[in-house]
Amino acid sequence: xxxxxxxxxxxxxxxxxxxxxxxxxxxxxxxxxxxxxxxxxxxxxxxxxxxxxxxxxxxxxxxxxxxxxxxxxxxxxxxxxxxxxxxxxxxxxxxxxxxxxxxxxxxxxxxxxxxxxxxxxxxxxxxxxxxxxxxxxxxxxxxxxxxxxxxxxxxxxxxxxxxxxxxxxxxxxxxxxxxxxxxxxxxxxxxxxxxxxxxxxxxxxxxxxxxxxxxxxxxxxxxxxxxxxxxxxxxxxxxxxxxxxxxxxxxxxxxxxxxxxxxxxxxxxxxxxxxxxxxxxxxxxxxxxxxxxxxxxxxxxxxxxxxxxxxxxxxxxxxxxxxxxxxxxxxxxxxxxxxxxxxxxxxxxxxxxxxxxxxxxxxxxxxxxxxxxxxxxxxxxxxxxxxxxxxxxxxxxxxxxxxxxxxxxxxxxxxxxxxxxxxxxxxxxxxxxxxxxxxxxxxxxxxxxxxxxxxxxxxxxxxxxxxxxxxxxxxxxxxxxxxxxxxxxxxxxxxxxxxxxxxxxxxxxx
Numbered sequence: 001x002x003x004x005x006x007x008x009x010x011x012x013x014x015x016x017x018x019x020x021x022x023x024x025x026x027x028x029x030x031x032x033x034x035x036x037x038x039x040x041x042x043x044x045x046x047x048x049x050x051x052x053x054x055x056x057x058x059x060x061x062x063x064x065x066x067x068x069x070x071x072x073x074x075x076x077x078x079x080x081x082x083x084x085x086x087x088x089x090x091x092x093x094x095x096x097x098x099x100x101x102x103x104x105x106x107x108x109x110x111x112x113x114x115x116x117x118x119x120x121x122x123x124x125x126x127x128x129x130x131x132x133x134x135x136x137x138x139x140x141x142x143x144x145x146x147x148x149x150x151x152x153x154x155x156x157x158x159x160x161x162x163x164x165x166x167x168x169x170x171x172x173x174x175x176x177x178x179x180x181x182x183x184x185x186x187x188x189x190x191x192x193x194x195x196x197x198x199x200x201x202x203x204x205x206x207x208x209x210x211x212x213x214x215x216x217x218x219x220x221x222x223x224x225x226x227x228x229x230x231x232x233x234x235x236x237x238x239x240x241x242x243x244x245x246x247x248x249x250x251x252x253x254x255x256x257x258x259x260x261x262x263x264x265x266x267x268x269x270x271x272x273x274x275x276x277x278x279x280x281x282x283x284x285x286x287x288x289x290x291x292x293x294x295x296x297x298x299x300x301x302x303x304x305x306x307x308x309x310x311x312x313x314x315x316x317x318x319x320x321x322x323x324x325x326x327x328x329x330x331x332x333x334x335x336x337x338x339x340x341x342x343x344x345x346x347x348x349x350x351x352x353x354x355x356x357x358x359x360x361x362x363x364x365x366x367x368x369x370x371x372x373x374x375x376x377x378x379x380x381x382x383x384x385x386x387x388x389x390x391x392x393x394x395x396x397x398x399x400x401x402x403x404x405x406x407x408x409x410x411x412x413x414x415x416x417x418x419x420x421x422x423x424x425x426x427x428x429x430x431x432x433x434x435x436x437x438x439x440x441x442x443x444x445x446x447x448x449x450x451x452x453x454x455x456x457x458x459x460x461x462x463x464x465x466x467x468x469x470x471x472x473x474x475x476x477x478x479x480x481x482x483x484x485x486x487x488x489x490x491x492x493x494x495x496x497x498x499x500x501x502x503x504x505x506x507x508x509x510x
Contacts, residue, residue, distance in 0.1 A: 027102075027109040031056040031075075034108070043115045047092035056111065061088035061095050071100075080104075086116065143238030146224070151183045151200065154233065163238045164193075165213055184236075195219075200234070209241065216245045281341065284333035291333070295326035357397055361436055362390030362428040364397065368404045369426050375412050380421035383408060389430040393505040399478045406471040407440040407499055414462055415444025415497060434505045435485075441498040447491045455489060472499075479503060 023040025025033055033051045041048040051059060060068050067087035074083045083102040088095050099114040137144050143160030147153055156179075166174045166187050179187065188197040192212040196219050209218050218239045224232045302319040305311040366385045376383050408424060416422040422444050429437040447455075447462075454460045456476040461469035472489075479487045485503025 022115070023113045025051075025056070025111040025113060027056060027111055029108045031109060033059075040113055043096065043098075043113060044091045045094070050092070059089045059091070061090045063095075064088040089113070141240070145184070145236040145238075147184055147200075147234040147236060149233050151185055151234075152181055153179060153184045153187075154181075156180075160236075160238055163212075163215075163217055163240060164188075200236075215240055215242045217241065281337050284336040288330040288333040288337070291326040291330035295323040295330065298323040298326065355396065355398075356394050358392055358394050359397070360390050361393045361395065361400075361438075362387035364395075364400065365404055365426060365428050365438060368401050369408065372405060372408050375409060376424075379412075380419075381412055381416060381424065382422075383412075383424045383426070386425055386427040388427060390428070391430045391436065391505060393436050395436075396482060399482050403475050403478055403501065404438070404440075406475045407501075410471045411440060411442040411444065411497065415442040415446075417445065420444075430505070431502065435502050436505050437500060437502050439498065439500045441496065443496045446493045446495045446497055448493060452489060452491050475499075475501075 023043045024037045025040060026035045028034055032053065032055050036044075036048060036051065044051065057068070057071065060071070062068075064087055067085060070085050071083070071087060074080055074085065081104040083100070086097065086099050089098050097116045099116055101112040101114075103110050103112075137157050140157060141159055143157065143163045145153060145156035145160045161176060161179065166179060167189065168174060169189055174187065185197055185200045188194075188200070192210060195208075195210045199219070199221055208220060209216060211217075218241045220237050222235045222237075224235050298319045302311070302316060302323075305315055305319075366387060369383060369385050372383065404426065408426065411424045415424070422442060424440065424442045427437075427439045427441075429439075431437045451462065455472045457469075458473045459469035460473075476487055479485045479501050483503035485501060487499065487501050489497065489499045491497040
């Protein structure tokens with residue numbers, strides 16, 4: 001062969017019709033380029049002459065390590081007469097994806113080069129699609145492996161190799177060379193991989209998760225079927241679900257802690273309620289007992305004077321007045337105690353009252369408010385209803401009536417000082433799809449932020465002589481426990497108070 005720099009023109013192979021994207025090279029036995037045809041010149045471009053006198057493998061792109069390794073493997077076989085592979089060639093400043101077909105001849109080799117990067121080349125589009133899919137799988141955080149019909153590992157991505165962390169019986173990490181092409185079921189050593197091993201061996205696997213080397217893996221196997229082959233192999237996926245497992249354990253622990261906290265809060269609330277009941281009822285009962293004792297003493301003295309014959313009209317009048325005053329005091333306090341007991345009984349409705357009915361919520365609330373007209377009669381206050389929506393909902397009528405009654409009564413009792421006129425508006429609406437909203441707004445004196453924080457406490461009241469302090473406590477319990485809803489209050493001094501109750505139109509069965 002004559003060195004290329006002694007030629008003014010590159011030698012060409014015998015003239016032949018030019019096939020788009022296809023060129024031919026003639027090589028000597030050592031795979032050195034001796035000549036090329038017009039088709040290769042069209043592929044290589046202006047610098048086609050630079051390939052003359054160069055070994056074929058010098059044209060390979062150094063970035064195509066897979067192709068170079070495959071080429072070396074095929075060439076190393078002494079009996080190789082035909083070589084067929086896809087590889088990138090470096091032609092001047094361009095890299096071209098090609099299909100290279102080599103055939104041994106009497107004088108060397110004949111190479112056909114097909115440009116797979118040519119416009120409209122279906123092989124190129126297929127190769128690009130394959131490379132794109134390979135890159136997607138390669139970069140995936142989910143482990144992907146492909147087993148042949150014989151169970152041998154054909155392909156896998158880095159995540160698959162990393163997650164399995166396969167080791168020998170001596171706990172020595174296996175290399176990729178040892179893994180590729182081996183039967184995967186034989187590589188799955190140790191009890192931690194037993195579920196996956198049983199699945200691949202055809203035995204029933206216990207679940208689809210396993211704990212391996214400190215991590216939880218979720219695995220799945222799906223059969224691969226090709227158009228002309230019913231069963232081509234198995235598609236195996238691995239997903240690291242360790243963080244999800246930790247989150248689930250944390251959520252379980254938080255749920256348990258929340259339940260325990262709720263139990264403690266309920267016990268504390270019950271304890272506070274019992275203490276409050278004992279205190280609130282104890283006071284009027286104590287006064288009633290004292291008053292009754294005083295009335296009894298006065299009557300005993302009256303009887304003693306009468307029996308002794310020394311009873312005077314003035315003394316009789318005095319003893320009777322004292323006894324009547326004591327009786328009035330005892331009766332007033334007993335009535336207060338009875339009202340407190342009645343309020344406590346309302347905290348938990350009777351089972352007979354826990355009957356749910358379908359009704360027009362706006363119509364029912366209007367009826368309840370109308371029945372409360374006696375609360376505002378004879379006062380300068382006005383109570384109105386604004387029905388913005390009237391959906392059919394499933395509610396507990398007794399509970400709903402109690403909520404509306406307590407809200408209106410609370411507003412009329414605390415919002416307006418003596419002689420100050422005011423207005424209370426109760427509205428009904430449907431918000432956020434399936435939520436019913438009932439609100440109560442007044443234009444009264446409002447309340448401070450400190451008072452607002454305590455309005456749901458049992459027996460808390462700013463008007464001890466006019467209420468038991470259980471009204472909003474009962475409302476809160478009914479809304480949150482029975483109706484599974486929420487209650488929010490907003491207020492400011494001299495700016496009125498607004499209480500908004502929301503609950504689902506179709507609460508779950510209790």
